Amino acid sequence: MxxxxxxxxxxxxxxxxxxxxxxxxxxxxxxxxxxxxxxxxxxxxxxxxxxxxxxxxxxxxxNTILEKELFNLLISVNGVGPVSAIIMLSSLSNNEIASAILTNNSLLLQKVKGIGTKTAERIIVDLRDKVQKFKDSGENISTFVNNKVKHESLSALEVLGIPKKMSEKIADRILKQTPDLSVEDLVKQILKNI
Known part of the structure; x- marks a missing residue:
């Protein structure tokens, strides 16, 4: 092994x-x-x-043992395969996944490609008692940030020649204040703040 x-x-x-x-x-x-x-x-x-x-x-x-443990918990749920678990870990942070499970926020889990209503509810029921340590793992993102919007925005800015590290800090700050921005709005806000 x-x-x-x-x-x-x-x-x-x-x-x-x-x-x-x-x-x-x-x-x-x-x-x-x-x-x-x-x-x-x-x-x-x-x-x-x-x-x-x-x-x-x-x-x-x-990268971390916590991410590996969360992956193993996710694939232990009936209907969640390894690829779905990787997509979930790519779309949401460990903290966001744990928070969604602990607060019964199945809508957030359903935003992940391939996760439907039944699967999201099954994840919440099966893992509710097992994810507390991931929520308290010291990740500094306490609001639900849509990582896909952030990732696409940073990619668009990189094409424009703006370094990712510079735009990522600004993106995090903006998304903490207004987490529901579209890619287009986030790019505009980052450009205004550079």
Whole structure:
């Protein structure tokens, strides 16, 4: 069983990467949370969850042990597969997922691609008693931020030549005040604040 991997980031995509460990390249599924922490060509350490099926062996990598634990909780819910769990971890922070479960906010969970009403309700019922530590894990985002809007806005600004680090801080500040902005409105607000 593969528990962790330490090596060079050989390829990097938003939801997958190849890590070179002593000349062997491992294809690993990752969330946007983890992807944003990786740098192409640099050494990294990933907590790995290996999933073995009859026809395939899958590796999923996580920057933190908490993200890995939350992934395992999500896939323990009937109807939530590893790909759905990765999409959820890419769309929402650990804190947001835990808050949604603890406050019965199935609408937030349904915003994640592939999560319908029944699955969202099943996640809430199955995990309500198990997610408290993720809410208290020290993540500094207490409001529900729509990560997809933020991600698309930052990508659009990068195309315009504005560094991601600069626009991300401004985006976080704006989204804390008004979390329901569209991509277009968020881009306009960031441009005004630069």
């Amino acid at each position: 593969v528990y962790s991997l330490k090596g060079i980031v050989q390829e990097l995509h938003p939801t997958s990467m190849v890590i070179d460990v002593n000349g062997v390249g491992y294809y690993v599924g990752i969330s946007l949370q983890t992807s944003e922490k990786l740098v192409l060509g640099k050494e990294t350490f990933l907590n790995i969850q290996q999933i073995i099926r009859e026809d395939v062996h899958l590796l999923f990598g996580f």
